[in-house]
Amino acid sequence: MDSEELDLGRDRSLLLVDDDDAFLKRLGKAMEKRGFAVQLAEGVAAGKAEVAQNPPAYAVVDLRLEDGNGLDVVEALRESRPDCRIVVLTGYGAIATAVAAVKIGAIDYLSKPADATDVTNALLARRSDHPVPPENPMSADRVRWEHIQRVYELCDRNVSETARRLNMHRRTLQRILAKRSPK
Structure with missing residues (x-):
């Protein structure tokens, strides 16, 4: 030590x-x-x-x-x-x-x-330790939802701009934003 x-x-x-x-x-x-x-x-x-x-x-x-x-x-x-x-x-x-x-x-x-x-x-943790994988990692749906929310916030909650940056249809994005976050 x-x-x-x-x-x-x-x-x-x-x-x-x-x-x-x-x-x-x-x-x-x-x-x-x-x-x-x-x-x-x-x-x-x-x-x-x-x-x-x-x-x-x-x-x-x-x-x-x-x-x-x-x-x-x-x-x-x-x-x-x-x-x-x-x-x-x-x-x-x-x-x-x-x-x-x-x-x-x-x-x-x-x-x-x-x-x-x-x-x-x-x-x-010591510097040489590798992090232990999380017991309950986020699901792929949750990771996707988090990414969409982050881009939405970065675009000042502008749906059209967020949809353009994510390369998705504006209505699809609106449906995703209207739903609750996945677990």
């Missing part, structure tokens, strides 16, 4: 940044039960303020926050504490954002819904 891992073992400070208040509090309580000293932040500004005041050893940062992009918090963490182990968490899983998160210093990228066990495993 190198000295970096030894230091992180003693310092169990954890910053959770998410704009979903209920999820944030639930995950915070679960991580406290696992021995972490948890600080909560509900957005980019609050996350950066917490990093400036007391840089944590661990962090879980939601990618899409109401007041900006969670990657801004990841960059602030890397500047303040380069040894911080950061997991990026998001409801909109995409390869491009996963690559961006890892390039700026995140050690892992988890799609919501991730539970406290998934988060703990990601935070404490």
